[in-house]
Amino acid sequence: MYVLTRQNLRTAFPDESEKTFSEGLARLVAAGLLTRAARGVYVNEAAKSRSGHTIEQIARALRPADLSYVSLESALSEYGVISQIPVDRITLMTTGRSGEFHTPYGTIEFVHTDRSPTRLREDTLDLEDRPLRIARVDIALRDLRRVGRNLHLVDMDDYEEILAESTSQRNTSHKRNRERA
Numbered sequence: 001m002y003v004l005t006r007q008n009l010r011t012a013f014p015d016e017s018e019k020t021f022s023e024g025l026a027r028l029v030a031a032g033l034l035t036r037a038a039r040g041v042y043v044n045e046a047a048k049s050r051s052g053h054t055i056e057q058i059a060r061a062l063r064p065a066d067l068s069y070v071s072l073e074s075a076l077s078e079y080g081v082i083s084q085i086p087v088d089r090i091t092l093m094t095t096g097r098s099g100e101f102h103t104p105y106g107t108i109e110f111v112h113t114d115r116s117p118t119r120l121r122e123d124t125l126d127l128e129d130r131p132l133r134i135a136r137v138d139i140a141l142r143d144l145r146r147v148g149r150n151l152h153l154v155d156m157d158d159y160e161e162i163l164a165e166s167t168s169q170r171n172t173s174h175k176r177n178r179e180r181a
Helices: 004-013 018-030 056-062 072-079 117-122 138-146 155-181
Strands: 003-005 032-040 041-044 068-070 089-094 099-102 104-114 133-135
Touching: 003 004, 003 056, 004 018, 004 041, 018 032, 018 041, 032 056, 032 099, 041 056, 056 068, 056 089, 056 099, 056 104, 068 072, 072 089, 072 133, 072 138, 133 138, 138 155
Parallel strands: 068 133, 089 104
Antiparallel strands: 003 041, 032 041, 068 089, 099 104
16 A cells, blocks of 8 residues: 555554654655645655556545546546546546545546446446446446536447447346356
């Protein structure tokens, strides 16, 4: 674990006074051993276990009690449906409040959804190598429409092609699961 909350760090120094702990934390940041990613969230720069999804780890640390998933422009860009790649921003749907956090690793945009956690799990993919779930391509476009975002960057021909592929793969997977049962 290389993205740590202040609370995580505090448990490592339970006998320190709050003042001593805060001063020690400030020294670690000043020395470059920790980077303050957001209020109460730090990244251990020396960790060897870092993944390519640091910004997603930060998002999880910011909203640990909420279900958040990659969607909107970020997901559509990953699927190749949007030609412009948002390199300094990640767009997430969340069961928590909407909000935007500017970090040294990019901007994290949370957009609230009222859909149930059960429905969100059905509409997203849990990929082994990343900390947050990602919306299926059809759900990412639906989310984009629901929140009133601009659709002019979406290449609908690419979208239809990717949607057909993913639907075919899901149907094959469901068929295999039924045959095993």
